[in-house]
Amino acid sequence: MIRVVLADDEAMVRAGIAAILGSDPGIEVAAQAGTGREAVDQVARHRPDIAVLDIQMPELDGLTAAAEIKRLRPETGVVMLTTFGEDAYIERALSLGANGFLVKSGDPTELIAGIRAVADGAAFLSPRVAKRVIDQLPRSNSGARDRISVLTPRETEVLALLGSGLSNADIAARVHIVEGTVKAHVSAILGRLGVRNRVQAAILAYQAGLVQSLD
Template sequence: MIRVVLADDEAMIRAGVAAILSSDDEIEVVGEAGDGRAAVEQVRLTRPDIVLLDIRMPKLDGLGAATEIRRLHPETGVIMLTTFGEDVYIERALGLGASGFLLKSGDPRELLAGIRAVADGAAFLSPKVAHRVIAQLSGGRSARRAAARDQLESLTDREREVLTLLGSGLSNADIAARLFVVEGTVKAYVSTILGRLGVKNRVQAAIIAYEAGLIGN
């Protein structure tokens, strides 16, 4: 069972999202919050697998709540859920360590897929968000590619292979099956890769893999 805390200051939005989540027998909403402070407290009390955070909330916005949750409960996956697709929010959310970014205007199936992906140790960006990220990466590509390739110098061949699969959106279990190793070995590789690249999460690592040309662009 994937345990989820849902935070949004609009009660009707929370009800709608909760209804979508309840349609999946393997997802359970264990807490709700109407502001960022309450979201942090709900995560503390329930220790969910995933927290869904709206960007704009009173008392403490979603970005501030994400910062607190990542600091206090790094085992909880953070997914930002918002109506706002501005690049500044995407960039800041990913920089804070969010593992997913979904738009409220997206297909409900994206919401369920995102929760499952992040719970499984992968990262998930809605297609519209992924398009924006890729568009950002297109600017100054030569300099970015050179910098990214320099970062990859610290990785072994095997670690680069894991990074390539990670950047392609595969979960730890999928990578383990592909490489014929146990999942614990993949987790160890991912932890080492994040440390050597100096990034906080899989999304940031995947961006480096994209910039370096390890995955299609």
Template sequence: MIRVVLADDETMIRAGIAAILSSDAGIEVVAQADDGRQAVDHVLSTRPDIAVLDIQMPVLDGLAAAEEIWRLRPQTGVVMLTTFGEDEYIERALAVGANGFLLKTGDPDELIAGIKAVADGAAFLSPKVAKRVIDQLPRKSVGARAKVTTLTPKETEVLALVGSGLSNADIAATLFIVEGTVKAHVTAILGRLGVRNRVQAAILAYEAGLVQSLD
């Protein structure tokens, strides 16, 4: 069961999102909040797998809440949910360590898929968001390539698959290794590259030329 804390300051939207998530038998909304401070408190008290945060909230906005969650409880994956598609929100969400970024205007199935992907250890960006992010990245950055050279050949192979959006289970199946070994490789990769999470690692993989462009 994937345990979720949901935060959105608009009651009807929050209820709608909760209904969508609860429609899946594998997801349980364990707490709801109407501001970012409450969201952080609920995460610390309920220790969920995922925190779904609206970006614009009172007291503490979603981006600030995401950063606190990453600092205080990095085991909880963070998915940002917003009606906005402006580049500044995408960039800031990735910078504070968000594992996923979804638009409220997206398909409900996309929301559920994103929650499951992040819970499974993968990064998840709405296709529209992913395209915008990739379009802004430098092609085959020298700095990114230099960082990747610090990895072992196997870690580089794993990083390329992380960049392609595969979960730990998918990577294990692709490379014919156990999932625990994949997790160990991912942990080592994040440390060597100096990035917070899989989203940032995936972006660096693209910048280094390990992943093909999105069409």
């Protein structure tokens, strides 16, 4: 069971998202919050697998709340909710360690897929968000290629699969190794590349030419 804390300052939006998540028998909304401060408190109290945070909230905005949650409980995945056009927040959210980025107006199945992907250890960007991120990246980046040159061939292979959006379990099946070994490779990759999370690693994989898209 994937346990979620959901935070949005609009009660009707919050109720709608909770209903969507509740339609999946494998997801439980453990608590809801209407402010960023409440979100941090609820995460500390319920210790969820995932915190779903609106960007615009009173007391603490979603980005500040995300930073506090990652500091207090790094193992909780953070998924940011955004409305179309808030591109300025994407880079900051990723730099703070957000594991996923979803558009509120997206398909409900995308929301569930994103929660499941982050719970499984993968990064998840809404296709609309991913396209906007990718459109801002250089198609060829020698600096990125230099950075990944420190990786072993196996780590480079894992990074390419990670950048394609695969979970640890999917990567393990693809390269015929156990999931624990994949986790060890991912941890080593993040450390060697000096990135904080899988989303940042996936973007670097794209910049280095290892993958064609982050969808």
